[in-house]
Amino acid sequence: MSTATFGGALRQWRTRRRVSQLELAVRAGTTQRYVSFLESGRSAPGRSMIIRLAESLAVPIRERNELLLAAGFAPAYGQGRLDAPELGPVRAALENILRGHLPYPAVVVDRHGDLVSANAGFYAIARGIAPRLLAPPVSVPRVLLDPEGLAPRIVNLDEWAWHIVDRLREESERNPDERLRALADELAAQAPPRRTPGPQYLGFAVPLRLRHGDGELRLITTLTHFGTAVDVALAELRLEAFLPADEPTADALTALVHEA
Incomplete structure (x- = not known):
């Protein structure tokens, strides 16, 4: 956190979320005057009020601890x-979820996109990429976008x-993280020129189209996130599943996993 005082940190989070003092006060069940006093250092918050304010601003629980x-x-977490x-x-529940997605690829990653666990479907589509990209810690964004990856x-x-x-940039701006920002810059430097989505764009999601055979x-x-987690490590996990957009893809993924 770049600001040493609670009031300055609260103001940073409120500004980042584009929330007025009045709106934050309504969300947290207090008054605009009190929020103003907190930000200026004229009032000292209680523990429960800090948690209410942090929840109202959707502050990640790692940063709630810092507040x-x-x-x-x-x-508190x-x-x-x-x-x-x-x-x-x-961990057992996560492994069950990953197995449940088979034959479709699925991974669990931490807040930096580093691999925590993956199922056989993920390793099936990653077959043939540079071994260095699968050496721990495995960065899933790099697996996808590195020139020696997918x-x-x-x-x-x-x-x-x-x-x-x-997505990386939005996350690093919403919840500031230098490592995420650096990863986004690294991958942006490798990316082709940006262009408008073409006719294959699904409307609700950008499809990942991987060459496979002919x-x-x-x-x-x-x-998927753990929305009610009270442990920092658990709250920062994300399950990402790659689902088939058509029947031929579903059949091909089934065959890939069986070949592994």
Whole structure:
């Protein structure tokens, strides 16, 4: 956090979310005057008020801990490791979800897009890419867009690369993160010139079109977050599934997984 005081940090988050003092006050069940006093340092917030304000601004729980610390309180949310024994049931649930998506590719990544776990479908479509890209820590955005990754096989790379870059940039702006910003800049430098989506654009999602044999795989992606997590590591996980956009793709993915 770049601002040392709680009031300055609160103002930064409110400005970032484009929320007025009045709107924040209504959301948090307080008054505009009180929010103004908090931001100017004329009032000191209580612990519960900090959490209410953070929830009202959709501040990630990692940064909610920082807000609490800035105001002199202990963190409210745990920050365990995913390999900790107490998160064993969560890991088991994630593996079940990944298996449940088979034969379709699915991955679990952290807030930087680094691979936490993947199913056989993901490794099937990643077959043949440079081994360095699958050496831990595996960056899924790099697997997709690196010149030695899937990029040469992506038919609509000029559309899909910018879909990934824009998503990374939006996330790094919404929840500031230098590493995400640097990754977005790195991938943008490798991307083809941006252009308007073509006639194959589905309207609700940019399809990932991968060359496969004499044809192509047409995939759409879905993202799932743990919306009620109270542990930082768990809250930052994201499940990304690559689903077939047509029947031939579904059949081809089934065959790919069985060949593995």
